[in-house]
Amino acid sequence: MTGRILLKTALFFLIWMALSGKFNFLHLTIGLGLSLGIAWLNTWPLTGDKMRVSWVGVLTYVPWLFSRILASSIHMVRLILDPKLPIDPQLFGHQTSLPHHAAVVLLGNSITLTPGTITVEVSPNELTVHSIDPASSNDLLSGTLEKKVATVFPSQPRMKA
Amino acid sequence: MGGPRRRMATTIAIIFLSLGLFFLLVAAIGMVRLPDVFARAHAVGLTDTMGAFFMLFGLAIYEGFSLNMLKILVVFSLLYLLNPVVTHATIRAALRAGVKPWMKGPS
Numbered sequence: 613m614t615g616r617i618l619l620k621t622a623l624f625f626l627i628w629m630a631l632s633g634k635f636n637f638l639h640l641t642i643g644l645g646l647s648l649g650i651a652w653l654n655t656w657p658l659t660g661d662k663m664r665v666s667w668v669g670v671l672t673y674v675p676w677l678f679s680r681i682l683a684s685s686i687h688m689v690r691l692i693l694d695p696k697l698p699i700d701p702q703l704f705g706h707q708t709s710l711p712h713h714a715a716v717v718l719l720g721n722s723i724t725l726t727p728g729t730i731t732v733e734v735s736p737n738e739l740t741v742h743s744i745d746p747a748s749s750n751d752l753l754s755g756t757l758e759k760k761v762a763t764v765f766p767s768q769p770r771m772k773a
Numbered sequence: 774m775g776g777p778r779r780r781m782a783t784t785i786a787i788i789f790l791s792l793g794l795f796f797l798l799v800a801a802i803g804m805v806r807l808p809d810v811f812a813r814a815h816a817v818g819l820t821d822t823m824g825a826f827f828m829l830f831g832l833a834i835y836e837g838f839s840l841n842m843l844k845i846l847v848v849f850s851l852l853y854l855l856n857p858v859v860t861h862a863t864i865r866a867a868l869r870a871g872v873k874p875w876m877k878g879p880s
Contacts, residue, residue, distance in 0.1 A: 630840075630843065631840070631843065631847070633840050681822050681823070682823065685796065685819055685822060685823040688803075688815065688816070688818075688819055689796070689799045689819070692799055692800075692802055692803040692806060692807070692816060692819075693799065693802070697806060697807075699807070699808075699812060699877070700877045701809075701811060701812055701874055701875060701876060701877070702876075703811075703874050720857075720861065721854075721857040721858070721861075723857075724818070724856075724857035724858075724860050724861050725818075725821075725822060725853065725856065726818075726822075727815055727819050727823075728815055728818075729815075730811070730814055730818070730860060730861065730864050731857075731861050732861070732864050732865055732868055733865060733868070734861075742811050742814075742864065742874065744812055744815045
């Protein structure tokens with residue numbers, strides 16, 4: 613426990629020094645105090661369950677999500693600038709069977725981050741999504757987004773809701 | 774304006790900043806044109822993602838490799854982590870307060 617706190621403190625302190633770029637007494641003591649405090653806060657259990665994250669999954673997921681965000685942004689610009697304003701908003705529930713709370717959170721955040729779709733309500737099994745037109749929710753309805761999220765959190769048994 | 778390298782960086786930065794401004798402008802137009810809270814939140818999402826991305830990317834190129842570029846990257850990643858949370862909270866509050874989403878069709 614203490615070892616973990618010290619390790620995290622050292623890491624945060626390094627980041628502090630890199631970002632502040634000042635090495636006088638005042639900056640270093642403030643940085644050390646904050647690093648220690650944040651490292652201590654970090655030991656509080658937030659979810660209570662362990663998770664495994666595939667870093668390869670993360671490194672492929674982020675660029676993919678970004679390309680989707682770019683594509684739907686352009687779609688959104690077209691919708692807004694169209695003189696007829698051809699929007700068709702819908703509110704629908706989406707069942708999900710992702711293994712972990714963190715995975716559902718990532719799915720919900722990805723949906724909200726993509727222009728054109730917003731997660732309105734979240735539960736471990738279902739997301740309520742508002743979309744501005746049917747084309748915006750294609751990725752979600754076809755299950756592509758969920759499959760990509762699953763690659764970030766590999767092979768874990770489904771936890772109880 | 775420095776050497777040709779510096780001038781090129783400035784040109785690229787201006788192009789990216791203009792792209793970002795374009796997305797911000799469209800988001801502002803969307804705020805006015807769209808019918809209700811929910812639809813407007815989608816327009817604001819444009820600012821959060823593409824607008825902020827192109828603006829920060831332009832600034833990072835203008836700065837070149839320096840401490841400030843690292844700081845811009847930190848701002849960028851924090852923005853992408855926090856924005857969906859805020860948007861989600863706002864929209865959920867609207868729905869729970871009883872705002873009815875605007876739907877297409879005769880109503």
